[in-house]
Amino acid sequence: MTTFLDYNLSNDLMKSLKNLKFHKPTEIQEKTIPIALNHNDVLASAETGSGKTAAYLIPLIQKITLAPNTYGIILVPTRELAKQVADVGISLKGYKSKILITQVVGGASLNNQVTQLKKSPKIIIGTPGRINDLLLRKSLSLKNFNFLVLDEADRMLDMGFEDQVEKILRFLPKKRQTLLFSATIPDRIKTLSKKYLISPHRVEVKENNVLKTQITQKVIQTTQEKKYDELLDEITGRHGSILIFVRTKYLTEKLKKRLKQDTVKSLALHGDLRQNRRNRVIEDFKKSKYRILIATDIASRGLDIPHIEHVINYDMPQVPEDYIHRIGRTARAGSIGEAVSFVSPRDAKMWKIIEKLLDKTKNPDKKFTEEKIEKKPKENRFKKRRRNSRKYYKASKK
Numbered sequence: 001m002t003t004f005l006d007y008n009l010s011n012d013l014m015k016s017l018k019n020l021k022f023h024k025p026t027e028i029q030e031k032t033i034p035i036a037l038n039h040n041d042v043l044a045s046a047e048t049g050s051g052k053t054a055a056y057l058i059p060l061i062q063k064i065t066l067a068p069n070t071y072g073i074i075l076v077p078t079r080e081l082a083k084q085v086a087d088v089g090i091s092l093k094g095y096k097s098k099i100l101i102t103q104v105v106g107g108a109s110l111n112n113q114v115t116q117l118k119k120s121p122k123i124i125i126g127t128p129g130r131i132n133d134l135l136l137r138k139s140l141s142l143k144n145f146n147f148l149v150l151d152e153a154d155r156m157l158d159m160g161f162e163d164q165v166e167k168i169l170r171f172l173p174k175k176r177q178t179l180l181f182s183a184t185i186p187d188r189i190k191t192l193s194k195k196y197l198i199s200p201h202r203v204e205v206k207e208n209n210v211l212k213t214q215i216t217q218k219v220i221q222t223t224q225e226k227k228y229d230e231l232l233d234e235i236t237g238r239h240g241s242i243l244i245f246v247r248t249k250y251l252t253e254k255l256k257k258r259l260k261q262d263t264v265k266s267l268a269l270h271g272d273l274r275q276n277r278r279n280r281v282i283e284d285f286k287k288s289k290y291r292i293l294i295a296t297d298i299a300s301r302g303l304d305i306p307h308i309e310h311v312i313n314y315d316m317p318q319v320p321e322d323y324i325h326r327i328g329r330t331a332r333a334g335s336i337g338e339a340v341s342f343v344s345p346r347d348a349k350m351w352k353i354i355e356k357l358l359d360k361t362k363n364p365d366k367k368f369t370e371e372k373i374e375k376k377p378k379e380n381r382f383k384k385r386r387r388n389s390r391k392y393y394k395a396s397k398k
């Protein structure tokens, strides 16, 4: 059995791993850390939830400790993921360590980031847009950054960051080490890897496929008109925190208002919120101040909120792969979770595509149960709404 002792890590790192209760490396860590410590490039397929963040941060921090001329830049698709990676970085390096970690993301004060960059951080974690901004303003120089991580690379490309990423890569030294992590490895990622990685070691982690954890998936056949009442039913009938996915930013706010009218308090998370607000929403949900978070797909990847018991797909995702990322928000770290999808006639086509995708990822030993729920007999909407409100009120009083 491999343990962290096998990697000859610094005392500080070993202490942090102990504090974090990381007793042994996860599969992605076991496969990536030795290669990365050996200065090789890595092309890894790994999902959020596999422990990929520590798989690249442990070697980076170890290298910075051993060779002070090591500087690492980590490109991530979203601000939330940047914060999460920075948090993991801070806990891994240890609070007393002098290694400076800076986040460079949109939606936050540019001046503050420029001030932070002047302190020559060893690790920069950022989103492509803001990093490019700072490069163009010459507030950021990457000429010493010899360790690059492209995290959730497929997501970055899906979000249209391809040009931005390539522009950033031109500012980096040719002599560097590059680690690319991606949930999927489509042709565009292969092309990127051929262009920017040098003889990368291919790392694959099948064991941590999110579908292998215990996620019970339910499908509710419904109509657009009945969806909301069905949602109230689901909310009242469930214990624990719920992440509800909707299609657009506007719909997150609209659903939040509608639920409020039915005495159900919730939070909305979407890309139009200012960064401070987004952070606060996530914190409030993490601290269980609210039980319900309504989000667009921006929240479907990367977020590590360990206590989500239920994911409700109120609307289907626009990209089928996002379904897997959405439901991966529940049942983290081997726990049990439930995903419910509302499928109205207008979603039927997308649901078929998702089912095909699930079939492709299915394999014999995964615990995957799908329960089709029969249509219920029609009930007077207003009567039902009142009944649900009362039920929710009683439940929240308990």
Ligand code: AMP
Binding pocket: 021, 022, 023, 024, 025, 026, 029, 047, 048, 049, 050, 051, 052, 053, 054, 304, 333
């Ligand atoms: P990630 O895929 O990096 O988002 O990590 C998913 C979760 O796994 C996070 O909650 C980490 O704290 C946790 N984790 C990462 N590495 C380990 C490990 N070696 N042992 C236990 N938990 C871990």
